[in-house]
Amino acid sequence: xxxxxxxxxxxxxxxxxxxxxxxxxxxxxxxxxxxxxxxxxxxxxxxxxxxxxxxxxxxxxxxxxxxxxxxxxxxxxxxxxxxxxxxxxxxxxxxxxxxxxxxxxxxxxx
Ligand SMILES: [Cu+2]
Numbered sequence: 001x002x003x004x005x006x007x008x009x010x011x012x013x014x015x016x017x018x019x020x021x022x023x024x025x026x027x028x029x030x031x032x033x034x035x036x037x038x039x040x041x042x043x044x045x046x047x048x049x050x051x052x053x054x055x056x057x058x059x060x061x062x063x064x065x066x067x068x069x070x071x072x073x074x075x076x077x078x079x080x081x082x083x084x085x086x087x088x089x090x091x092x093x094x095x096x097x098x099x100x101x102x103x104x105x106x107x108x109x110x
Contacts, residue, residue: 031054032054033061047088050085052082057079060079063077066096
């Protein structure tokens with residue numbers, strides 16, 4: 001009886017992470033840009049996910065990523081527009097804005 005309970009718990013913990021990973025594939029996470037800052041300073045996503053940056057500011061923004069394994073550079077984006085970045089590789093990436101050097105979002109891609 002006791003052994004049966006434990007094995008059922010183990011089976012559930014084995015299934016849950018797999019289901020979460022499947023749901024995350026191809027998903028879009030939205031990050032707002034407001035008051036010359038990203039609305040969050042850290043974001044955790046799975047590789048294959050996209051972050052959509054909404055310019056909810058009254059200013060233009062620009063978005064870039066510089067790293068050994070992944071680089072991205074957007075045009076300047078007007079208020080009310082969006083920029084999508086697909087993170088295909090695992091790693092930790094710093095997302096910045098050329099126009100506002102204090103803007104920083106750290107993205108942890110699993
Ligand atoms: Cu900016």
